[in-house]
Amino acid sequence: MRVMNKGQNRRSVLAGLAGTGLLLASPGIIGRARAQAGDAIRLGAPFHRTGIGASYGRWYERTANAALEVINAGGGINGMPVEMIVEDDGTDPKRGVELIEKFSAEHKVDAVFGHLFSHVAAATAPRAGELKMPYFLCSEAHTLAAGGFNRYCFQPSISDVKSQVSSMAPWISENLGKKITLIYPDYAFGYDHRDNMTAAIKAQGGEVVADIAIPPTETTFTRYMPRIPFNTEVIYHVMVGPAVMTFVKELGEHLGSNRPEIFGFIDSLEAVDIGIPQLEYLEGTHFWEGHARYAQADQTEFDKFYREKVGVDENGASVDDARDISTYAHMFSVWETLFAMKQAMEMADYKGPDQKIAFLEAMESIEGFEASNEFPQGEKLFNGKTHQAFSHQNISKVTDGKLDVVYRTSIEETLYEDETDYTQMSF
């Protein structure tokens, strides 16, 4: 180690310590400067900028920015501009909890929105309730509608897994087959699919002939393939993680041309170009899409508007870079959630956190949304008791390397009996 003048060294160490201390204790220099109640609506946005959800997080942020631009250009909410404070949660539950505290106590935001990954949401939701912080999920988890969270949590745009799966099961059993092999990630999100699909297909007179759980960190799949029974009519796959291309390629190698029907969830292929040679095997297979990535022949003007504002072309890629594919099937939930919040805030004539309860009660009183620029994915029902939205689901077929919607479920098909009633819970 270098020999240093002791006195000087002590001074510089102390100065360094003092400086660091000052920096660390300074409460959000940037956020604080403009924190003054009543001059703006402030929204906390904990996005998955890094970690396993980073592909999604990037697009969630772009979509949110686009929506805010539209909202502010139209005069904001109740005459106030809307500001968004973005923080990275690293797709980490612990950090998610810390951030909800930060948003609540330091940034003093009016509401928090934008969590997708269910383990982050599961950790954050209870804390949101304790902090009495309105918390809007852009996730598909069924936990909320199952009564697992609290009165401060809402999912006003994207339908939950249970609703997605049960609404598509009839179509799958009628058009693809009744003997299903499930391939799903070996953790909670996968179990949601397994349990709901098993029940839904049984209700259609079909059966699950095999279920294959794959650990989320797996990178090669060939050795799981032999577990697919020969009498399988439909392979139902939902995989989340970067290894999906390997999965598809190995599925192709293993089964060859003599394959059963294949139905998958687009989740794993979000931000991935469907048209690349590695995914050729998907040609002719089917996918669930929350929102159709490729502009369809009957594209609504709302979808056109939304694409233009977010900066997405008709293939679901960034207008600046055709190789930068969006997470189109999910990210509409950020856009729509913001407009749902706007609607509720306007109904309550919301001016600041004092009217939080009125804002949330307004949210609970909403019965649905019409298809519009604000709700480009389409009309939806909103259940004020379970805090969950129900909307049309798309089944798309891969044709010439693109996704064509072949069936759009009705909203009725997505409904199921209420499992909870948050309005009975106190604020």
Place this chain on the structure above:
Amino acid sequence: MTLHNGKLLALCVVTVIVLFVLQFVLPPYLTLALTRILILSVFAMGYNMLMGYTGLLSLGHAMFFAAGLYAAGLSTYYWGVTLPVAFLLGIIGAFAVSLVIGLLALRTQAVSFMIVTLMFAQAGYLMTLQFTSITGGDQGLTLPTDARSFGLFGFVVDMTSDTARFNLALLIFTVVLGVLFAITQGPLGRLFVAVRENEPRTQMLGFDTYAIKLTAFTVSGTISGTAGALYGLMFGYIGSSFAGFQNSIEALLYTLIGGPGTLLGPLLGTAVMTMLIDRLSGITTAYLIVIGVLLIVVNLWFPKGILGTIRDRWLGWLK
């Protein structure tokens, strides 16, 4: 019992008093952050017990944190036991796990020891995924509302109240600090240091170094588990990410920055790192780079951490 190192004791008392007063001075968010820092620094203090004082570098302390977290969380989730009982169960769970792992892992040394602890922790993490039907796996479990408050000696403590939470965290922190002061500044602590500095010689002097190390290991694991139990019960969520490698690394990082082998180093290290990440995450996504650079820089120029450097240069009693 004679009092060893009165200066350090005085500093600890002052620290606790300052921490207590801070809740009236700090803005609300920093009080919340300080609550978290206190809990995590209990974790780091447990880690420091082993790494700093006894010289055994473990890469698997998340396992003990998680043992406390799950033992406490699952017992209140499934059996509805009251929070104080769940907390005790968490401590007992961590004690049991650390005793068993210690018995095995301490048969190895140095690099092997690091890897054995890493592997046991990895197995523990995978088990939380394997038994998802019980643990909730990586999605975790949210503790029910009735597990968010408890009555003890006539007082009702509400875990959702920020004040209650802070003072409870401070209480546990103070108790752990007291216990660690008694251990490290007393005869047992000198034995730990003896093992760290020269194990063969300690053995030659007639001490059973395996037993000494096992004691340090178990105390360390139990304290880490205490932090885990506290974290789970306070924030009402248990999930497998707390058992992951990253969590072990964080304990190491906090200890390294603050000063291994100093009683208050973990608190300082946790505070600095937590706040640094907290400030940076709003400004840049590159905070992981900052952690990486800090690990390297501290290791290069301040291998003794902040308090360790101060101790070596100026204040010899700071240990």
Place this chain on the structure above:
Amino acid sequence: MMDLAPYLLLAGLEGLVMASVLMLTALGLSLVFGVMRVVNVAHGEFYMLGAVGAWACAQFVPGHPALAFCVALVVAPLLVGMLAYLADWAILKRINYDPEGTIVSTIGMLYIIQQLTLMSFGPDARAVDAPFYYTIRTPWFGYSSYKLFTVVMALVLVAGLWVMLKRSKWGLVMRATQFDRETAQNFGIPVNRVYSIVFAIGAMLAAIGGVLVVPNQQAHYLMGGDPLLLSFVVVIVGGLGSIPGTIAAAILIGMSDGLLSVFFSPTAAKIFSTLLVAFVLVFKPEGLFGRSNRV
């Protein structure tokens, strides 16, 4: 459901492919440990950089994918090797290869490399074309011929490394350094240079593993975790620093991982293999195949 025999054949083939890539990455780790007595936690990131390098080559080299593949096989490991050489010079030398300090520093390197990759390469998984496509069809299943090519490549490389270590002057120098650092220095061996070069070679082996594997999988900034863990497993089961032991262990672990997950849940198989490592270290620290080593 498939009969047991073809099922086992498939699991065996998969195990073989896994074993061969594992052999390369684990040998890198083992070499570094054997000669320098340090554990490189950033090893998996060098593997990831190899894969990302292969993707970059595929972007910049026009023409047939095989051409880009060949370029990648040379360029990516070289760049990664240079990076490792630099890291050794800038960091590890300065802490004098303190075993624990090295672990901490390489954890730091892991974070830096991961984050820089995220910022430049992005969060998405990206595919790279295989140099050739041909599916070998059996009556029960199809199998990628490229995967078998991976096995051959790995065997050739390992054989080359073996010859270099045993026959060349360089190998002698390395072995001398491994055996006794001080004596080697007294005999005029530039121990410091040897260390830097060994660290670079270790990283290059990982990077080659990454290049070979990327047509089967894809490049992703978090892909380094699993190979690191498995390499650990292999190096430890094989005996720290023992090269024949590492090769044998790679085959054992690769094959057993394939076969175990046929009969158990894959997570259970992983629990089994991590516990195996722990118990091997506790009860047979010289490794299953190693002679008693001065660890």
